[in-house]
Amino acid sequence: MLLNLPRAADTPSNPYERKKAPCLIGTRVELLKGIYAWAYGENSPNIFWLSGLAGTGKSTVAQTVAAECFQKGRLGASFFFSRSGADVRHAGKFVTSIAAQLADNVPGAKRSLYKALKERDTITEEPIRSQWHHLILGPMSKLECDASPTPHILVVDALDECEGEDDIGEILDLFLSLKKTRLRLFLTSRPEVSIWSPLSEMPTSEHLDFVLHRIEKSTVDNDIRFFLRHELGRLARGRSFGKDWPGKALAPEKLSLILDQSHSTVKAPQKHLDEIYATVLRQSLT
Numbered sequence: 001m002l003l004n005l006p007r008a009a010d011t012p013s014n015p016y017e018r019k020k021a022p023c024l025i026g027t028r029v030e031l032l033k034g035i036y037a038w039a040y041g042e043n044s045p046n047i048f049w050l051s052g053l054a055g056t057g058k059s060t061v062a063q064t065v066a067a068e069c070f071q072k073g074r075l076g077a078s079f080f081f082s083r084s085g086a087d088v089r090h091a092g093k094f095v096t097s098i099a100a101q102l103a104d105n106v107p108g109a110k111r112s113l114y115k116a117l118k119e120r121d122t123i124t125e126e127p128i129r130s131q132w133h134h135l136i137l138g139p140m141s142k143l144e145c146d147a148s149p150t151p152h153i154l155v156v157d158a159l160d161e162c163e164g165e166d167d168i169g170e171i172l173d174l175f176l177s178l179k180k181t182r183l184r185l186f187l188t189s190r191p192e193v194s195i196w197s198p199l200s201e202m203p204t205s206e207h208l209d210f211v212l213h214r215i216e217k218s219t220v221d222n223d224i225r226f227f228l229r230h231e232l233g234r235l236a237r238g239r240s241f242g243k244d245w246p247g248k249a250l251a252p253e254k255l256s257l258i259l260d261q262s263h264s265t266v267k268a269p270q271k272h273l274d275e276i277y278a279t280v281l282r283q284s285l286t
Contacts, residue, residue, distance in 0.1 A: 005100045006124055008079070008093040009086060013104035014153075015078055022064035024227055028057070030241035035065055038208055039074065039153050039184065045207050046179045047275070049199055050193040052212030058188040061212070062157035065135075065186055069153045071104070076183050077101030077150030081161040091167040095131040096124055098154065102140065105135040106152050112139035132174045140181040151182045172198045179206065189202065 010018060023032065038044045052058050059080065069075035077098045082088050103110040116139050117123065123134050162168050172195065175185055189195045191211070198205060 004124075005096045006093045007100050008088050008097045009080055010088065011093075011101065012096040013101045014077065015063060015070050015143070018063065018080070021056075021060065021272055022067050023060055027227060028061060028064070031061065031122070031212075032064065033070075034210070035061075035186065036068065037066070039069060039186070040072075042152075043186065044151075046183075047175065047185045047202075047207035048201070048207050049195075049207060050186070050188045050212055051196065052188075052208065052211060054190060056212045058212060059157050062155055062188050067151070074153055075151065076154045077221060078155035078157070080157040081159055083163075089161065090163045091128055092170060094133055094162075094171070095128055099131075099135040099139075102136070102152075106140075106143070108143050109139060112142055113138075115264045120249070128170055129174065132177075137174075137177050137180065140183055143182065151184045153186055154178070154183050155186045157188045159187060159195060160192050163184040163253045165194045168194050169198065176202070176284070 012018060035048060035050075036130055039046050050058055050061060059281070062078070062080065066075055066078040078101070079094060079097055080088060087093050099113060103113045113135065118135055123131055126134075146226070147197060159171065178185055199209070
């Protein structure tokens with residue numbers, strides 16, 4: 001019966017099966033440390049909201065958190081909304097996908113969910129709110145502490161990419177009921193009014209907020225340096241450029257060119273990238 005739950009594509013119970021790269025080891029160190037402290041802490045708020053502008057790496061962080069929690073046996077479920085996805089662009093299979101993963105990942109949840117489905121076998125055809133209360137809230141609130149002694153983490157990425165503001169508002173409202181269960185929510189989105197407004201009305205004791213694009217520039221610069229050095233090293237090994245490529249002097253010079261704040265006001269910043277690419281190509285051909 002559980003196998004018949006409608007499930008969105010690319011929502012495996014094991015996040016490693018998503019084939020999406022996590023954060024490069026050595027980057028986002030302080031951010032991830034804070035997230036894990038919240039996830040594994042005894043008296044943490046139920047919700048951690050990571051917001052950030054487009055392209056700031058929210059989905060990569062969410063994938064990293066889902067994989068880490070799964071490895072520790074603490075992942076309940078994950079759902080990555082995406083406007084480019086067929087059935088992850090809307091909330092049609094959101095609740096049933098979460099329920100199916102909870103059955104796989106949380107001790108005792110499968111039996112509890114099976115009973116819920118047996119009592120109401122048409123629940124998958126009902127509205128989101130009814131599904132949530134019957135498939136998530138009901139079964140998870142009935143779990144004995146012995147079966148699930150520690151909270152499990154629900155990772156929901158890019159809620160802002162869910163079609164329909166009404167669905168977004170309803171999902172946020174349903175998330176508030178998680179405090180009745182042993183589930184915690186790690187949520188990511190852009191800082192849109194439809195999301196921050198409802199969250200801002202919650203007591204501050206019930207949620208943590210972190211704005212990704214406000215991380216200190218020095219921290220971001222260090223992560224970029226780490227990433228570029230890693231990728232250049234990988235490129236050198238793959239192309240047999242030699243262990244000294246691209247040269248001790250060249251790398252810091254080009255890293256500074258990318259990171260130097262004085263270039264942030266240039267009208268055509270892509271010109272500086274062209275300089276870097278041209279230099280690298282010239283060296284690779286000599």
